[in-house]
Amino acid sequence: MKTEQLVAALVADGGRAGRPIGGTVVRALAAGLAVSLALFAVILGPRVDLMPAFGTWRFDLKLVLVAVAVMAAGVCCVAFARPLSTAHWRLCVALLIVVAAGSLAMELSVLPRADWMTSLVGSNALVCTTAIPLFSLAPLVGLLLALRRTAPASPMLAGAAAGAFAATCAAAIYAFHCFDDSPLFVLVWYPLAMVPAIAVGAVAGRRLLQW
């Protein structure tokens, strides 16, 4: 086929934009999160002292940390899905690092040194590292399918970012169950629990997001 002939076919298909990719990604993520929320409701449920917990600074700080992580991972996921990513994601990741470092400094300054280890180990590490990968699964599948419409500069990186986005969303759900609110616990176990989704996302992305 001559290139001019291909151009005729492309014009006949039309340059008019289809449905925006952002909408597709949001719908796929929402569908995946619905599955994860159902799993959460059936398997874990929110902690019994949820209402009083809102009054404690550690629980609120945990929610802020997780929310910033969701935002940063979401921005990365969208940025890496393009052939050419804008630099906004760097700002978001920097913000996440600042918030994490601030939380850590705050906890270490108020908590007696003797209690550091107890707070870090917590009592829910196993549940945390099981539940977050489990709740990541459905959102990750949704995200990867939606991202097939995109054109990532690096399919592997885009897949990893999708895994991080799914895992941070899963962590946001899990945060309402867990009563280990210390930034020491959150900053150690939550990122560890996100590793499987990120790894699966990277491997799957490399295959699924080729274009």
Added chain:
Amino acid sequence: MSFSEDPSALMRAALAGDDEAYRRLLLFVAAWLRRVVGRGLAAAGRPQADGEDIVQETLLAMHLKRETWNPTQPLQPWLRAIARHKLVDHLRRRGFTDHVDIDDHADTLAAPAAAEEGTASDARQMLATLPERQRTIVEAISIEGRSAREVGVALGLSEGAVRVTLHRALKALARVYRGEQS
């Protein structure tokens, strides 16, 4: 890349449904890609014979992935990123793994003729991998230059059905270019 018209404006017009703007843009881009790809292949020490295939694959990718362009940004960097991706992909498939920068060698190598030098893969051979219905419609529109409406009348299909089949065919064609099964 130098266009006589602003390519970003042409693309915005195309996304809003202006087919004539889209045709002009694609022809401009094809000519630009020919130079970029020619330089890239020369820099990698590869024969120019595959050049037009890469040009077509890049045009297809640009078309199928046009929603990944952010209309508030200029079009050229996005186009260059797609061209680089396709060129690197092409070279990698042929066992060439070194870094290729399409911006290099801009002045050191003469640009190939802007005119098409023919394609390495025969047209019918490329299209032959498509299912029959898709192939018939693509040939009628691209090679015979007919409109979707005319093709629909000839095949006893609605114009919408022709367009849907055409779109599927283009996606399948993109997979063929990537060396996957259609």
